[in-house]
Amino acid sequence: MPQTPHLERHFTAGDVVRDIVIGMSDGLTVPFALAAGLTGGQVNTRIIVTAGLAEIAAGSIAMGLGGYLAAKSDAEHYASEREREYREVQEIPEEEMREVAEVFESYGLTREETWPIVQALRKRPQNWIDFMMRFELGLEKPDPKRALTSALTIAGAYIAGGFIPLTPYILASKPSTALLYSIAVTLLALLIFGFVKGLFTGMKPLRSALQTALIGSAAAGAAFAIAHAISE
Amino acid sequence: MPQTPHLERHFTAGDVVRDIVIGMSDGLTVPFALAAGLTGGQVNTRIIVTAGLAEIAAGSIAMGLGGYLAAKSDAEHYASEREREYREVQEIPEEEMREVAEVFESYGLTREETWPIVQALRKRPQNWIDFMMRFELGLEKPDPKRALTSALTIAGAYIAGGFIPLTPYILASKPSTALLYSIAVTLLALLIFGFVKGLFTGMKPLRSALQTALIGSAAAGAAFAIAHAISE
Secondary structure, eight states: OOOOHHHHHHHHHHHHHHHHHHHHHHHHHHHHHHHHHHHHTTOOHHHHHHHHHHHHHHHHHHHHHHHHHHHHHHHHHHHHHHHHHHHHHHHOHHHHHHHHHHHHHTTTOOHHHHHHHHHHHHTOHHHHHHHIIIIISOOOOOOTTHHHHHHHHHHHHHHHHHHHHHHHHHHOSSHHHHHHHHHHHHHHHHHHHHHHHHHHHTSOHHHHHHHHHHHHHHHHHHHHHHHHHHHO | OOOOHHHHHHHHHHHHHHHHHHHHHHHHHHHHHHHHHHHHTTOOHHHHHHHHHHHHHHHHHHHHHHHHHHHHHHHHHHHHHHHHHHHHHHHOHHHHHHHHHHHHHTTTOOHHHHHHHHHHHHTOHHHHHHHIIIIISOOOOOOTTHHHHHHHHHHHHHHHHHHHHHHHHHHOSSHHHHHHHHHHHHHHHHHHHHHHHHHHHTSOHHHHHHHHHHHHHHHHHHHHHHHHHHHO
16 A cells, blocks of 8 residues: 555554553553552562562563554555455445545545545546555555564563563562652653653653653552552 | 445454453563562562552553553544645645555556556546555555554453463462462463464464463563572
8 A cells, every 4th residue: 555655654654653652551561560569568689689580581572572462464454454445446436436435524525525536436436446545445565574673673672671670679678668769760661751752752752751750650559559558 | 434344344343352362461471470570579569559550550550651642643644644645635636646556556467457547546536535545555544543542452451461471460468379370270261262363363263362372481581590699
């Protein structure tokens, strides 16, 4: 499907940023919160590190493979919808021509104004199908390399994020000491990550930094409170 | 922005299904893998339940708030891009008219065939901007309720999924016994979830069921192996 270079750049950057944001948000937050929670649950650092590494393995595989399968299923959905549009253009062209006209009428154009386009598309069935996929159904042709890239990006971002809160527990022997260092380095990492995320996604960087740090704090606080209540 | 009812249905269903899939995939998988990992790490069920509940709290908050902020940032991105299109339509209308023509030319239409549409849009600046947002930039107007719905859907699906693998550890006192029941109920849940997910997303349900069970098994296997290696 032909796309303007502008559009393609727009979508590619958005997807990769979205994947890094998904992976690193959870990677920084969940192992951080789990380790904090277990510290509240009166557990030694060996168990916290074991749980943290198990969580990083599980989380990166689950999210990476999750991303892989989501992208694969998008690609299959596109293929099956395209097949259906192909049949409809062959079998009920009058109906499909009406649908093209309706797309334009929803932008306030009259039937007379849209008629030349409807006629022109009718002469080019392949372009017509591509047009319907994008403009009637709102589906973009998926990039075949997208599934693997998405999986590796999410998993890598999760692992990179996860080791930041866990490292103090690997280095320190006392959980309460490790927790303090873990809070310090993870809050700093969340602020930096949130700031950079803001620059990429067009959000105000400072607001993004504070919001991201707040999510991590909320998750860690909830995990600590729950684990502490159980261990009483 | 006016949308055909068909399109709106398509997108709404896709987003909710995507959110449930994101939340439940990880909710079923990560607490399952963490509990299995800690069983491999020679830890008692009290600690496994503590870690599991801390993980469910952390994971649902991180993913729910993550979904919330992602949807919010989509909405802000849309608003800032629309502002830019508005300015461009005012300040450089000739350039914008050329861009409309290019959208159609990428579908094989000639400049003569697209000219009536370009002229018609020029007469209706609001519709023109809406048209550019969707057809040049490929951006859909976000639903304002979407951010909160997305957050609650992801978090709820995560919690619902997470209690399935954890319940055997709450009921049984011996970790190895709990692990066997946890594997049985979670594999069954993953197969059912994968099957239903397949029905919604247009994938072959049986293939989806097996793939989903495989992700859970891979994550749990990796977590078990890592935790077991550390505890040696």
